[in-house]
Amino acid sequence: CRCGVYVWGACVCRCGVYVWGACVCRCGVYVCGACVCRCQVGCLCVLVLLGPKNMSRGRDLISIQLEVTERLLEAEERKLLVLTNDIGTSRHSDVLNNSARAKELEIQENSCRRIKMQHQRLQKELQAVATVSLASGPRLRASRSLPAIGLRNTAKHRPTVFDTLVTRMETTCLDVQPPEASPPASPLKLGLSGELVQKDGALVGGSLNALVEHLLPNEYYYPESSFAFAFILCCRLFVKPYELLAKVLRGLQLRKNDPEYPDLAPKYLQLLNEWVDKFPYDFRDERMMVSFKELTQAAAPLSLEMRKTVGHLQANLIKKLNSLEKYERILSQLNIAAMERLIDPKTEVNILRICENPAVVAQQLTYIELERLNNIGPEEFIQTFVKSTEEKEPLYRDMKKTSNLEAYVEWFNRLSYLTATEICVSDKKRDRTKVLDFIVDVAFECRKLHNFNSCMAIIAGLFMSSVNRLKKARTRAIEEKLQELEHLADPVGNYMVYREELKDSTSIAAQSIKSSCVVPFFGLLVKDIYFTQEGNKTRLENGNINFEKCMLLANLVSQVFLWKETMLPFPRVQEVLNYLMTIPALTDDELQLASYELEPPANDGEKRRYQQLREQLGIRRENSRRHTTGTSPFFSSEDSSIKEE
Numbered sequence: 001c002r003c004g005v006y007v008w009g010a011c012v013c014r015c016g017v018y019v020w021g022a023c024v025c026r027c028g029v030y031v032c033g034a035c036v037c038r039c040q041v042g043c044l045c046v047l048v049l050l051g052p053k054n055m056s057r058g059r060d061l062i063s064i065q066l067e068v069t070e071r072l073l074e075a076e077e078r079k080l081l082v083l084t085n086d087i088g089t090s091r092h093s094d095v096l097n098n099s100a101r102a103k104e105l106e107i108q109e110n111s112c113r114r115i116k117m118q119h120q121r122l123q124k125e126l127q128a129v130a131t132v133s134l135a136s137g138p139r140l141r142a143s144r145s146l147p148a149i150g151l152r153n154t155a156k157h158r159p160t161v162f163d164t165l166v167t168r169m170e171t172t173c174l175d176v177q178p179p180e181a182s183p184p185a186s187p188l189k190l191g192l193s194g195e196l197v198q199k200d201g202a203l204v205g206g207s208l209n210a211l212v213e214h215l216l217p218n219e220y221y222y223p224e225s226s227f228a229f230a231f232i233l234c235c236r237l238f239v240k241p242y243e244l245l246a247k248v249l250r251g252l253q254l255r256k257n258d259p260e261y262p263d264l265a266p267k268y269l270q271l272l273n274e275w276v277d278k279f280p281y282d283f284r285d286e287r288m289m290v291s292f293k294e295l296t297q298a299a300a301p302l303s304l305e306m307r308k309t310v311g312h313l314q315a316n317l318i319k320k321l322n323s324l325e326k327y328e329r330i331l332s333q334l335n336i337a338a339m340e341r342l343i344d345p346k347t348e349v350n351i352l353r354i355c356e357n358p359a360v361v362a363q364q365l366t367y368i369e370l371e372r373l374n375n376i377g378p379e380e381f382i383q384t385f386v387k388s389t390e391e392k393e394p395l396y397r398d399m400k401k402t403s404n405l406e407a408y409v410e411w412f413n414r415l416s417y418l419t420a421t422e423i424c425v426s427d428k429k430r431d432r433t434k435v436l437d438f439i440v441d442v443a444f445e446c447r448k449l450h451n452f453n454s455c456m457a458i459i460a461g462l463f464m465s466s467v468n469r470l471k472k473a474r475t476r477a478i479e480e481k482l483q484e485l486e487h488l489a490d491p492v493g494n495y496m497v498y499r500e501e502l503k504d505s506t507s508i509a510a511q512s513i514k515s516s517c518v519v520p521f522f523g524l525l526v527k528d529i530y531f532t533q534e535g536n537k538t539r540l541e542n543g544n545i546n547f548e549k550c551m552l553l554a555n556l557v558s559q560v561f562l563w564k565e566t567m568l569p570f571p572r573v574q575e576v577l578n579y580l581m582t583i584p585a586l587t588d589d590e591l592q593l594a595s596y597e598l599e600p601p602a603n604d605g606e607k608r609r610y611q612q613l614r615e616q617l618g619i620r621r622e623n624s625r626r627h628t629t630g631t632s633p634f635f636s637s638e639d640s641s642i643k644e645e
Helices: 052-091 099-134 208-215 225-237 241-253 261-278 280-284 286-302 304-343 358-374 378-383 403-424 429-448 452-462 476-488 492-510 522-535 547-561 574-582 588-598 604-617
Strands: 188-191 194-199 202-206
Touching (some): 194 208, 202 547, 225 261, 241 261, 241 286, 261 280, 261 286, 261 304, 280 286, 280 304, 358 403, 358 452, 358 574, 378 403, 378 547, 403 429, 403 588, 429 476
C-alpha cells in the first residue's frame, strides 16, 4: 500500500475506506472506486468483486460506480466554470497593470483550457466504458488472482521516485476496446494548482504552483531530496527564494486546524532544515529570516521534542552564517597582507626558500582548494546567470551575491600567475631550471592527490607565452613531463582525457571519502554549467518550468559538494600557506618584460613588443636587471645594471 505496509487483498484508500482491492487511477495512486483521486478525476474502473452467480448484483455495483464517477465529473465541470469566471474577472480588474500578473493569468488560462479538454475526453471515455461494460453480461468473472477494483489486466503501477507521478500505461480491460478517437491517457498530475509532467519516470516540467505543491509534504508524502535540492537551487531563475519560503509557510498555515497538523509540522521543519543545510546563504536576506522565524514559531509549541528540534535548527543556521562571515573576513585580511608584501622592498619570490618538497606544496594547495570550494554556496552558480528583466531592472539584484565563487576564480588566476612569476624572476639559467622542474613536480603531486584545479592552474602558468618561450631553461626530462601535463589539459573532445581521469579519481576517492577528496577543474565545471543554462530554456513553450534543466544543473553543482566532510590526512604548514596566499605575482605585461630580459626577443615583432613594454612600465634599461638573489625589480626599489645581449 502507499503507507508502505503489505496487505493481503486489502488497501487503505486516501479517503480512509478499506476496500477489498484497489484500482490504479490515472495519476498512479491506489484509490477505491468511489474516491476522488489526487488528480481530481473520479476513477473510471469497473467493480469486480462477485462471481457469476451474483451477476445482477455485480451490475448494480457497476451502475453505482459509474454514477458516482459521473457526479464527480459534473462537480469538476462546475469548478472549471468558477475558475474561468475568476480569471475573466481578474483580466478586467486593475491588477493587470502589473505585466507579471498578466502573464501569470495567461498561463492559468492555458492550463484551464487544457483541463477542459481533458475533462471532455474523460466524459466521452466514461460513456464508452459504461456502455460496453454494462452490456458485457456473462464475461464478468471473479478472479482471485486479480483482487482489484478496476479494469481487468490493469497493471498496478507503483509510485515513482517523485511519488505522485505516473508513467503512461496501456491497459486492456474485459476485452473492451476504447473508441479509436480517444487519445491515450495523459501523464499529468492535474489539479487547480497546475500540472506536473513526467517522461520515462522522471519529472520534466510543470507550472510553478504545481512544483511548489509537489515540494510541500503532507501526511502521506515527503519530497525526494534530489527534487528538493534541484527545485530550491534553480528556483531563483523564476522566483525569489524568500517568496518560495513564504509559499512553504502558507502551506503549513493552511493546515493549522487539521487533526494531522502535529504530525505534519515536523516534516516542514525537516524541509526547512534541508534548506538551511544546503543553502544557508539564502538566510542572510532578512525576508528569508521572517518566514524562518514564523515557521519555527508555529512548530515549536507543539511539544518539547519540537522545541528541541527548533533549537538545533536555529543553532545550525547561526553556526553556518558565522562561518561564512569568518571566511569572508579572512579573505579580506589576505588581500591586505598581499598588498603590504607588494610594496615591501624585502619581498622575495622564491618558493624553494620556503619549501623544497613538492609533495608538501601540493598538500597545502589542496587545503586551500578544499576550504575555498566548500565556502561557495551552491546557489552562487545559478545566481551568476540571473539576468535582467525587459524593464532593465535586475530581477534578483538584492540576492545576486557570488563573491565566494568570484574569489575562487581569482585564486585559480593567481596561482597561474604565481607559477609564471616564480620562473620569470629567477635570474640564472641554473636556478630557473631548478624552479621549473620543482613546479612541474608540484603539478604531478597535485594530480596524485586528485587536486585537478591546482594542477590545471599550474599547467596554465607553465604554458603562458612569457614562460613557454624560455626554451633554454628546459631539460629533456622537463620537456617529457610538460608533454604529459599538456596531454591532460588537451581540450580535444571537450577535455576527454581530463574527464576520464576525473571519473576514475572520483571512484577511487569514494572508497575513502573521509580522508580523500577530488577537486575538479573549476573553469571547466563553470563552463559546463554555463552551457547547460544557456542551451536549455527555463520555461517550455506552454509556459511550464523546464524541470529537466533544473535536474541537469543540480547534478553538475552537486559534484562540488561531495567532499565537504573530508578530513585531509596530512598536516597544515602555515608558512607555506601564507606564502602561497600572499606573495605578490606579476601581471601579464610585467611577466612578458621579465621574459624578454631573460631571453632576448627572437624576431622583429618581439623586439617592438619589448620596446613598448619598457615605455609603458617606465623601467629604464639600466634599472631593469634583477638581482642574483632572485628578487624581481617589480618587488624591489634597488637599482642594478643590465648587460646588452
